[in-house]
Amino acid sequence: MKLKELFVSKKGEEVPLWKAAFSMLLTCVLVVLFFWVSLIRIDYAADFSFLPDFRQRIWSGFWMTVLISVASMLLSLALGILSAAGRSCRILVLRYLCSLYVTFIRGTPLIMQIYLFYYIVGTAWGIENRFAAGVLILSVFEGAYISEIIRGSLLSMDESQLEAARAVGFTKKQTLRYVIFPQMVARTLPALTGQFASVIKDSSLLSMISVIELTQAMREISAGNLKLVESYLFLGVLYLVLTLPVAFISKRLERRFQYEA
Amino acid sequence: MKLEFHGLSKQFDQGRVILQPMDFCDEVHTLAIIGPSGGGKSTLLRIIGGLLPPSSGTLSINGEELPKEEEGLQRYRKKLGFVFQQGGLFRHLSARENIVLPLTKVHGYSETEAGKRADELLERFGLGADGHKKPAALSGGQQQRVAIARAIAAKPGILLLDEPTSALDPEYTTEVLDIVNELKEEGLDFIIVTHEMGFARHACEKAAFLCEGKLMEYGSGSEIFDAPKSEQLKNFLGRLLEWNM
Secondary structure, three states: OHHHHHHOOOOOOOOOHHHHHHHHHHHHHHHHHHHHHHHHHOOOOOOOOOHHHHHHHHHHHHHHHHHHHHHHHHHHHHHHHHHHHHOOOOOHHHHHHHHHHHHHHHHOOHHHHHHHHHHHHHHHOOOOOHHHHHHHHHHHHHHHHHHHHHHHHHHOOOHHHHHHHHHOOOOHHHHHHHHHHHHHHHHHHHHHHHHHHHHHHHHHHHHHHOOOOHHHHHHHHHHHHOOHHHHHHHHHHHHHHHHHHHHHHHHHHHHHOOOOO | OEEEEEEEEEEOOOOOEEEEEEEEEEEOOEEEEEOOOOOOHHHHHHHHOOOOOOOEEEEEEOOEEOOOOHHHHHHHHHOEEEEOOOOOOOOOOOHHHHHHHHHHHOOOOOHHHHHHHHHHHHHHOOOOOOOOOOHHHOOHHHHHHHHHHHHHHOOOOEEEEEOOOOOOOHHHHHHHHHHHHHHHHOOOEEEEEOOOHHHHHHOOOEEEEEEOOEEEEEEEHHHHHHOOOOHHHHHHHHHHHOOOO
């Protein structure tokens, strides 16, 4: 009975800290053990000692990833807002263009878009800077998802709030500024922050067009010394360093805005 | 207030008729609109409040015609206070901000004046300690009291209330109706859509019975409740009494 209590949470109970810590530790040990055994089974002696030698390249790849992600996030936010608004535009060509954009991008893999845009559109229109091309492609991709997030929260905007805004005498502009905008922010911010984690991860695919971001840096290093396992393990850790705080912030925002949206 | 409308009707785009053309003209301080659900009560109140354009007809309050264009409507709505059944408070704002924001942005109060007015009203309605709370943290009765405070903050000529107690427990219903009654005694005119027949009868000067989109009967409390003329009103009142103590 006592032993079982250590592992099982009571129905409806908030798990006490010591219990959570114990099980969390156990989980980590199990996961590490699994990979450890896997390495032993393929008879692989992991050796991370080469990493410090490549400090410089890894560091600059890391910053490139951060830079691309931040730039893409800003640009994709703009694209997302514009296309979400465009989808209820009364100029039909614009409306259908925005729908087509979101449908096409969400329905096809990023890697295909990267090749298509970089080698055809990029070459045709003379976008040769890989960084700029990478940011553009990634923004177009993420923008379609952000468009859906924004459109979803626009559609779920409660009619009663808009009616209340009219009833207190707000003009359309004031309604947008004092009611719709703050409620949209409260509703979309957690999801948008979560999307930022996706941007960081998806930027790794830009290695396909040789943008030397984190993944490409690691690929080049491991191609030289054949330390594939170590390189990619460390790569995973570096991505977690970026995505975990973002996920944490997203969770916090979600809790904070729970009652406001 | 002098309320007057002629040939007023409303049908929605799909052709569903909510209000048949109706006429009304009277000088009245407090008016209750009663009737079965779906009879067009809320629609009529929204038209009077300038929130919903009528399909036809004219309407005027105290001689001022209901404007047709948006700018005129904004001026028109500024002179009224509106309380909704529920969900009328801005949920991203605290109770106090709900009152302050329209005062500063619509009625030209300074931040300090508006804050003072909000505190005074919150205090008066027994919400002095709850001003910082968001609507979700308030009970239904508290929310409605805040909604009434917001609606009367800018001292409107007329208060319009759309079933302000329908979503409330009986105990909260009383506290909200008490406030409305208190405001009446201070001389505020109001029109209330309500299912609280006791309130309609005793607290309101006149009552209008709306059924199937028609204004079936209109008169004083005793005329409506003691001597109903139409079958529909007799039926309606009879059903209400079925489970009375």
